[in-house]
Amino acid sequence: MAHTPLTPEAASAAAIQPRAWAVTRRQHLIFSLATVLYWMTLYIYVPILTPFLQDRGLSMGWIGLIVGSYGLTQLAIRFPLGIYSDRMRRRKPFLIAGILAGLVSCALFTLGGSWGAPLAGRLVAGICASAWVPFTVLYASYFRPDQSTHAMGNLSFLTVIGQLAGMCASGWLAEAGGWNTAFLAGIAIAAAGTAAALWIHESPAPAANAASAVRLSWSTVGRSRLLLLVSLLSLLAHCILFITMFGFTPLRAVELGASESQLTLLVIAFMVPHAALSLSTGRWLAPRFGSRAVIAAGFLLSAACTAAIPYSPSLPWLLVTQAFNGAAQALYLPLLLGLAIRDTPSAERATAMGFYQSVYSIGMFAGPYLAGWLNDAGGLKAGFLFGAAIGVVSAALAWLRAPREG
Numbered sequence: 001m002a003h004t005p006l007t008p009e010a011a012s013a014a015a016i017q018p019r020a021w022a023v024t025r026r027q028h029l030i031f032s033l034a035t036v037l038y039w040m041t042l043y044i045y046v047p048i049l050t051p052f053l054q055d056r057g058l059s060m061g062w063i064g065l066i067v068g069s070y071g072l073t074q075l076a077i078r079f080p081l082g083i084y085s086d087r088m089r090r091r092k093p094f095l096i097a098g099i100l101a102g103l104v105s106c107a108l109f110t111l112g113g114s115w116g117a118p119l120a121g122r123l124v125a126g127i128c129a130s131a132w133v134p135f136t137v138l139y140a141s142y143f144r145p146d147q148s149t150h151a152m153g154n155l156s157f158l159t160v161i162g163q164l165a166g167m168c169a170s171g172w173l174a175e176a177g178g179w180n181t182a183f184l185a186g187i188a189i190a191a192a193g194t195a196a197a198l199w200i201h202e203s204p205a206p207a208a209n210a211a212s213a214v215r216l217s218w219s220t221v222g223r224s225r226l227l228l229l230v231s232l233l234s235l236l237a238h239c240i241l242f243i244t245m246f247g248f249t250p251l252r253a254v255e256l257g258a259s260e261s262q263l264t265l266l267v268i269a270f271m272v273p274h275a276a277l278s279l280s281t282g283r284w285l286a287p288r289f290g291s292r293a294v295i296a297a298g299f300l301l302s303a304a305c306t307a308a309i310p311y312s313p314s315l316p317w318l319l320v321t322q323a324f325n326g327a328a329q330a331l332y333l334p335l336l337l338g339l340a341i342r343d344t345p346s347a348e349r350a351t352a353m354g355f356y357q358s359v360y361s362i363g364m365f366a367g368p369y370l371a372g373w374l375n376d377a378g379g380l381k382a383g384f385l386f387g388a389a390i391g392v393v394s395a396a397l398a399w400l401r402a403p404r405e406g
Contacts, residue, residue: 023142023186027201029320031139032158034200039162042128044186045164049265052179064372066119067247068118069239071364073126077137078361082133082354091134092140098131104129106186133357137350138202140288140341152338156330160275162257164267171263181245191378201355226343227352229256229401230336233295234360236394237332239367243387244306244325245270247368249318252380256315269319274326281334291335292402296395298331303391310381326382332398401406 053063085094101124108121136155143151152206166189173181241247245266250258253266278353285294305325312318340356341349367390 006114023201023203024339028142030196030201031142033188034099034193034196035135035155036162036197037189038095038099038102038167039159040166040169041099041106041186041190041193041284043163043166044106044170044173044189045182046246047167047250047267048174048179048182048260050248050258051135051237051263052174053118054251055179056118057092057394058115060371060372060375062115064247064368064370066115067120067242067372068365068367069122069371070126070129071242071361071366073123074130075358076339077127077130078133078358079351079354080335082128082137082350082352082357085134085137085350086117086348090202091138092124092197092200092339094131094134095138095200096194097196098135099190099197100179101125101131102128102188103187103190103194106183106190109183110180112209121169130357133350133354136237136353137336137341139201140349141203150282153279153334156278156281156334156337157275160278160330164271164275167271168264169269170380171260175260190192220368224343224352227340227356230339231356232355233332233394233398233402234336234340235363235366236330236390237299237336238360238363239390240302240387240394241329242364242367243371243383243390244309245322246381248371248375248383249309249322252309252312252384253318254316255380256268256312256318257305258315265315265319266322270326272324272326273323277330278326278334281331282338285331286335291339292398295332295335295402296399298328299391299395301325301328301331303388306384306391308390309384310379 035154049067050063053066058066081094085091105121105125105128107123108117111117136152140151166186169185170182173185211383248401250263250266253263281294302325305321305328308321309318312321337356341352344352367387371386374382
């Protein structure tokens, strides 16, 4: 099968990249296992989070703040973590530290109190999520530089598998043993993930010029129009995601009579199409139709599905909106992730990825925070319509400003 020709920047990256992609199937499997456990740790409680906070008597505004605080920590940590990782030329230690932070996060949620412990737990979860910077860069090193979009499609699939497994267990655990059962399961999963991460393979990194490392890092970010654009689009994408499935959609399901265990149906409806389409977006859809068209179409479909959520008359109809919303977000999230590092030299990829992920962390906070206050004023409908408007704006921006090439 023919490969897409390398840009000059990607060719330069290939010239300095060691043959780190010559890894064994066993090494791929270990990395995949650690990735799935990592995301299970982060998402084991996500479907029950807003009902859990509402059960503690918190207002919509407070719920939005706590849900979104996860993004605040990432905003502060991800970019400097990327720079530091590039300076150290190491990724694996940050993976291990991140999974351990997920263990601490789940433990904090088991403590009493109305808002202090959940807020602390969510902030520490942001530390765990910040480890995704070295996760993505280390996995990209398992592939040739011109295969970054393909690699990120694989990684997006693993992400969704971990999220799906954690979120499916969440409602069942909460109904079987109470809220804390899900958090205790998260502690156990994080411990297993840490053990798996200890066996992850990391190839020796090429030597870097320490005197110019910071200058190169900042120049990469400042000069790359593509990186700046996909970072902004990802910010808007995460606004939608954390307003809907990872935010207030479970509350809409509860309004329609869903039990804790029935929230699992909501998760499956969203995540299965998301996982299935994530594998094909970078491999087939983008090469055939172009990244710009696929990303814009995904945002438009997501906008329509988000607008339909508050008008769903029953739980089955809500599940339909989530199935299409999951598929829509799989059209743009893997492509944006791959484009963020496509033209970046390997020695600076963690910096570029740290910048990209720091920017979209703003959306993780701003989306649910603003939607929470809108919901306080106008009910859940107001927040979902706000998310739909973001989708329309994002589609227009992608169509007008994204590069035409695939």
